[in-house]
Amino acid sequence: MKRKLIHHLFRALTGLCALASCAILAGIVASIVMRGWSALNWDFFTQQIALVGASGGIFYNVIGTLILLATAFVVCTPLALGFSIVHSVYLRDSHWRGKLTLLLYLLNGVPSILFGIVGMVIFVQVLGWGKSWLAGGILLGLMILPTVSVTLIERIGSLPIKYTEAAIGLGLRKSQIIRSVILPQSIGGLITGLMLGLARAAGETAPIMFTATIFAGASIPGGIKESPVLSLPYHIFILAQDSYDPAVKAKLWGSALVLIILVLGLSLVALPARLKIHEEANHA
Amino acid sequence: MLEPILQTSELSVSAGSKKILNPVSLDIPEGGVFGIIGPSGAGKSTFLKSINRLTELSNGLKVSGQVYHRGDPVYGVGVDTDNLRSRIGMLFQQPVVFPCSILANTLFGVRHLGKVPRKEWNNVAEKALREAALWEEVKDRLKKPGQQLSVGQQQRLCLARTLATGTDVILMDEPTSALDPRSTEAIEGLILDLKETHTIVLVTHNMRQTERVCRTVAFIGLRDKVGTMLATGKLTDLQTKCCEIPELEDYLCCELTEPIPKAKAC
């Protein structure tokens, strides 16, 4: 029967698409694990880069990436909180609220290289910081602002109305309601958003390559000006172009593996909450 | 008694480990209107949907037991569920009109099922719309979006859509609960007309409606929080059983704001 045939064909076709997506993930992860696994050992994590990447480990690269992420976290949290509260609570006009949402969409679409270029002008040139961890952190923090804000706004939007009604019933002012009801109830959304955002920030090269990170020699930054850090993505980016020694290749794949573990770890932490929000939003 | 067109045999439904409906065995005779009454949440709709296997499309519902349609098993490997559903139509509480024209809505099933040659389509649509008593109202605007119709008209459009597929059984899940009294009356009139040619299984809350249109009814009540079929027969017979079945008594007393004339006081 023709209808059945079409049905089965189409189902098989779309199933193949789904299978392909899974296979791509499996393929990418497998190819990196296979090549990078041998590089992973205790020394790889505890030693600093040596022999221009051919020896030693990636201690300060991991530290540098963590410093950038921590800074992005610190920068993004207040901005996202302020933005989301203004968006969801203080703005009365849905017209302006729509404009703000659109702005988030646009900011989310801004190519990361532009953060790098504009950041270079502001931090390196105007402020004279040179390459600095803080510049990179601020740029990454701004870059993930949309991700964090959207998650937080969704969360605030999905709060049961009875909570706020109850709080109003107690005669609380708006700011008190925000502090005592809305924020505690939506803190999970903030954390989910941050994890997602940081997962994205961890792998970004373009915003930090001109502003925050160098290839070798930086350790824990002691100040702000002229205080670059090492980082995992930039390390991989440079070694992919310049690696004299075949020994570098193993370390290179090892670094990629560590980066993937870091990024996927962050996404996994955020995943349950994210799926839940998503399912709720669509089943309500 | 006529040969039953639908037969359920130990049909039960569960969601995971939670039972929703205890086994139901019912014979539904061909022709006429078979009513299913009972309190909300007792699983009437679920029972209705399990007859043409629409339950399978909801997540996590598991059906066991068997249904026979004209003697053929409904549950089983190799049963063409899509064909089955085209013969056992369904009308929902809220009218579901597709975002296309009135004509396209009427032909939505016909177009894809491929039973009717294309040149017959217009005739089929007219016949179905006439049967659903909608033809006169829409014949001049068949190309207009179906969603412009009133809710009552939309429900009749859905009925026409089901009729057009050549179904012989129509499952109706509280089809008038979203409608105003006037539209309700129109639908009830339709049901009475249609029962000459079709078998209708009607889930309803409205006792007056039950009384007006149903030949036989089954009562599904909540016993130990699980839907259970507690009584079946003519409505008048059910009323006599009031005193034996406390759930039925509760239900009939609560549903009736004024006693039905023939009802015995319980």
Add this chain to the structure above:
Amino acid sequence: MTKSPLILFAFLPAVFALLLSACGESPENPEGGKKVSALKINGSTTVNLPVAEAAEVMRERTGKEIQVDTQGGSSGGISMLGEGLVHLGMASKSLSDEDRKKFPECDFNEIQIGADAVALIVSKDVWSGGKTTITKKEMAGIYEGNITNWNQIGGPDQRIAFFNKEPGRGTWEVFAKWAYGSAGDTPQASFPEVGGNEETRNKVASTRGALSQLSASWADGKTVFALSVKTEDGKLIKPSGENIATGAYPMSRPLFVLSDGDPSGDAREMINFLLSIEGQKIVRKHGYLALADLSK
């Protein structure tokens, strides 16, 4: 209603950041100059190899922080030194007048730490197809697009896949100087560009009919092969250590560490180390010629 500590937690990071930036600013610049604790070096990827390794040794010994980066290649090194962003630059080419003019305030001081050559490298199929030499004229023909197949110049029948080193790389400038006299005089032509040395080697090795410029020390003779340059009088000159040392190979180049005026402090120490026997060993280890090899 007591204030929820949550809000404090939430806004705390911002306060923390402001504080940090406030106190980070002042002790860092006590004299108001660009005094920084770490020694900063930036520039050529070619020079980077021995310098980065030397920096590792220095770091180990003195505990000083030495930051090495390769942003923008030689040009990046020159301009960042010119702007005072780093203490030492790395360049794999001699400074041009243009470079000096761009940063009039900087007293560029070239300190040679070794030498290298820019080799014209080809992929295996070209090499085994019999094309092992090249003349300046042939190279110009390729660069200007008149020669597109190796069989036009005595090689196999294979299109020429020319990868051009990206602008700003010392390698490219040395090549341009040889082929056309100066970077500014090169004709307007666009080719696929390559950046880092490994990227160049990797891409040439994996492409049939490939040709590119690469530091001679990276031409391993296994995956990529350095062509000999054929002079107008018919002499074949290999980019060998000897020919680089004597200057016979036309694309020889000194490897420089650059400083603004006389280097002092950590920068001086770094340069002293690079020029020491130990430092020169590192230069040689990466396939370059040490200063001693040049004077032979």
Add this chain to the structure above:
Amino acid sequence: MTRSALNPSCRRWSITLILSWLFTGVALAAVVGGLGLLLIESAPAWKHSGFEFVIGKKWFFRQSEFGAAPMIYGSIIVAILAMILAAPVGIGAAIFGVEYLPRKWRLGLKVTVELLAGIPSVVYGLLGILLLRNWIYEVFQDFDPLSGDTLLTAGVLLGLMILPTIMTLADDALRGVPGTLRLAARGLGLTATETALHVSVPQAFPGLLAAVLLALGRAMGETIAVFLVIGRQDNQWPSSILSLKPLLESGQTLTSKLGGSETNIAYGQPLHWGAIMGLGLVLLSLVVIITLTGAWLQRISFRQHQQHS
């Protein structure tokens, strides 16, 4: 919505209020500042080249010729290529997930895709430069590509990268279609496929289109992965837009130029730097146009569903 429950008449100054607006202000200022900077810093280039900057086909910075057209072409063609490859697979996978898979399995698929979305672009770049470019070079040998660095390579790599984006957004769009419509269609006896094709997909169409456009914007802004495999060849202009041959040649995108060595060379020279910033501005405009269209379509899609449910 929470807001509607709050009493709008009582607005008093409070720390929360001030801080919220302050931080919102900071975020807005950063956005406006960045945009302003792009405009101001790129001014020398606009003054020098005028509109020729956008339509000019020649870019030779040593001769102060700045024409961005080949890079705009590169950006667009690579992004479209990525979309052509990723859209059918992504939407297909989303359809499979929503229309055929039981809930439990669908979550598994979604987790996979979310993880796939997290893989950093530099890792894709690494895979591209070490594996994909050789593969493309060998597979398309018959078409005689000059090397493995082609627009096609970049397109395929980008296609892989935006696949999860398309799938997630398509999944959202399809799940936004009211379940009652699906049930009604199935109740008429339509197969799951007929329901998907004739009910779900037409209903979700604006949303699906938005998914594709938003992914297109993302593809256009991607830098690192493209940088490593596109060949970075300036001044590549196809003899015919319809010809497929140029796909197997090297090229340059706006992003690969911005990420490349010229950004360092240009630093400190107003005109050259202005040209680089001008490229940034062009890139931003392209992405903003695409994103706006996508957001607009998504809103249409959302409104449509609101009417229904």
